[in-house]
Amino acid sequence: MSIFSLLPELWLLGLVCALFVASISDKKQSVASWLPMAAGLGVLAALFALGERGEFLYAAYKLDGLSQFFKLVIAFGFAVVTGIAAGNKEGKDLTPDYFMLLALSAWGLMLLASCVELITLYLALELSSYSLYALIPLRGKDRRAAEAGIKYILFGAAVTALALFGLSYIIAAKHTTYLSGLAATSWSFADAPMAVIGLTLFLAGFFYKLALFPFHFWCPDVYQGAKNETAAYVATIPKLGAVVVLVRLAAFVAPHLEVTTILAILGAVSMTAGNLAALVQRDLKRLLGFSSVAHAGYVMLGLAAGSAAGMSAAAFYSLAYILMNLAAFYVVCAIAKNDENPSLDDLDGLYKRAPALAMILAVAAFSLVGLPPTAGFAGKLFLLSAAWDQGYHWLVIVAVLNTAISIYYYLGLVRHAYTGESDAPAIVWPRGYLIFGGALAVLVLLLGILPAPMYDLAAQAAGQLHP
């Protein structure tokens, strides 16, 4: 065990420091030229550290299969977001400190992936959230962004208080904050009522991050108010942090306990509410916001199942979710004019104006529906089969019926792009940055056609939690 096993975290911390230096230096130069490349090296570092195992800081910080898997995904997502942001040449707010806050938040999430002790976990969560509180209002002098920032921080503060309150109950009932210690005890309501209430409240903190019903109200508003690039980040990477913690926590509750039933019900309500609300949206970012509420619901299928298959399905699905959502937001960022929010009508004729973007959008949309052969389908199949195996038949039926609801608005994206007519000029988008979108689309397809390597990795990670 050496310091090198922490390479992904250290690399990102180094990036934060470099960006800090760049932001206080007198020469106001753009960091966009080197940042995507440096973040890409971070992906390599995470890949290198994939097999690392060990414990640090009195076993509060643990490198295991799950944490290394999620670090890889976070590093990848961060690299893509910086790539998308670097493609935006007009953005005036994309200063070094913007990127520094972004990197700091990603760093917090990376730490979160490794935390196996409740207080450490809470600190890592706050580390990633604080930089987001500062990031969201950064959009020139836009009032909507200020509103979004306030909404995010108010909701966040309230839910954090709730989570801390729950944490106190858990400590009081179980006398330990180590997850391994907590896992060894019973979590049925009859045996430990106070701990179950505490855990439910503590979970709420992560439901908020994940935008699960009824903690989702901030989500569409914040996406709409924040800069397109910020929305791309907020919609994807922080969800990973929430999923990794929920996977860790769900590993010690068995299916059909009170807590798991709550997860299942919230999941069912969340997907239905998210999909129904998304049907009427015109603003692309709001639409994707409600769609992410629905997808948070799908992830609950795996968590409620509580089995090793369920955990690996949830981990796999969050990877698929990141890929397809980043692809969708990539297109949103690319078609936005003057940093405005694009609406569905802005997609009209995209097929002629930017064929490559239209194709990327189509792949992302069909993957979000869960059509084969895409990553979205593979992930959904794993979730459904994990939930069905644990007896959640009703939940599976609700999930597949939700697919039927969601087709309409996802197909709407493709319909506007391919059959809409528009006189708008062709979209100028630097060819070099097209590589990010193209790679995302290819990965979405590849992960759908050959899910085995990634699924095995996720299964191995989940197997360690759930022997």
Next chain:
Amino acid sequence: MMTQNGFPVVTALIVVPLAAAVALLFMRREWTVRVTTLAVGILECLLSLPLLGYVPDGAAFQFVEKADWLPALGMTYHMGVDGLSLYMILLTALMLPLCVLGSWTYISKRVTEFHVCLLLMTASCIGVFAALDFVLFYVFWEAMLVPMYLLIAVWGGPRRRYASIKFFLYTLAGSTLLLAAIVAFRQVGGTFSIPELMEKSYAFKFQFWAFLAMALAFAIKVPMFPFHTWLPAAHVEAPAAGSVLLAAILLKMGTYGFLRFCLPLTPAAAETFAPLLIAVSIAGIIYGGCIALGQTDIKKLIAYSSVGHMGFVTLGIFLFSVKGVSGAILQMLNHGITTGGLFMMIGLLYERSHSREIADNQGLGKFMPAFMFLFGVFSLSSLAFPGTNSFIGEVLVLIGAFQGNPWVGFAAVPGAMLAAAYMLRLLQRVTWGEPAAYKPSWGDLGLREWVTLAPLGILVFYIGLAPALCIKTIEPSITRVLSAMEAKNTAMGLHKDMSMAERFNLAAPLAVAEAADAVSKEHP
């Protein structure tokens, strides 16, 4: 990968169009794109020739290819051909070059993308018919929606947006529950492999719900009355090649699904629901015929006639007799050939007159004799005139119906008469009606058009005059399915006059010996 015959025939049939589709994206000139796709189409037909070496009395599944896909969940890449799927695959391969030729001048915008869609359709349709893994089947089943949607939405008629969305929503919504059924079968049967699932027998309660979930997906695809409303809209708006693929191949997926999944996997539930499905089929036959009688749009007329013809197919399937089912499979093939040919011809007519109304296309017999000759051949085949292919299929289904229950046979006969009424009315007006909009510039069939239609025309007579060859190939597979079904139902203790409540108490018997035998012959 493990293959049975050394050369992976089925995989090649799927991979070649996919690779060609990717290659097309890098081609600039329209002519190159068309010629390449045509060449791939001809190659596809040649590649499918080895399938004619199918041995009817041999193993249940031949040309089997197997490879690991996702071992952790038991998903495999498993392909194979049997009597149920053999002719569907051949038909799919044949349709590709014909569609390219038929759209040579019809499609003039976004040519590359059009051909990419055609190739993707071909690949996924062959995948649907050859897949022997439940998930793999579902992947192809759904993957086919996207290119078909684009074919209608981008190259379709004036109401294409409406028609394409309706098509997509209807078919996808129907098949979402199929996914739940697949997941459920994995839990109960322990595998996604279709041959292995076929060996097992399931409790009636499970069969009941699984049958409903699967039948909904298949019934929408067929489409069975009353789920047919997407079909006329999609047919009318789709470009000629899209209509041809829709009629010739897509609709067959539904009936193929019934044969491949509902009968072998949920035999008791299929038996229970058979009266209902027979009634719905007859309703479809009569309804489709009546509505077709009142159409003024040629394409709509043929679309409604499809509803009627597919009613005969589902009727044949749910008779559960060898005659009925072989008639149904033959009718699937025939409907593909005949209706495919008719849609192709309507496309050619539309290129000339820019209208699909009967009134605008009247009295062409004098001016376009060759065209009318072929149109007549396909029309007569469509109304099941003796000597043409459809006659054989329809007669077999009717024989099966009269054998099973004469009342069912009597109820289906008016459908056959209606077919004669609407097709002859159409044929009469288009051939001998008062010429309304004819212009000398229209011209008779050109060489390319002859080449497009001739193979289908030859098949009409070939199957019509020598059907024994086809029937011989498919009959062993049908016997296998039906006898396994009967054996399972007997082992379960199901008999005809049981009440629903009693049926629900039927548990799954232990493995059924005959059914297991039939499948273990797969690798001799």
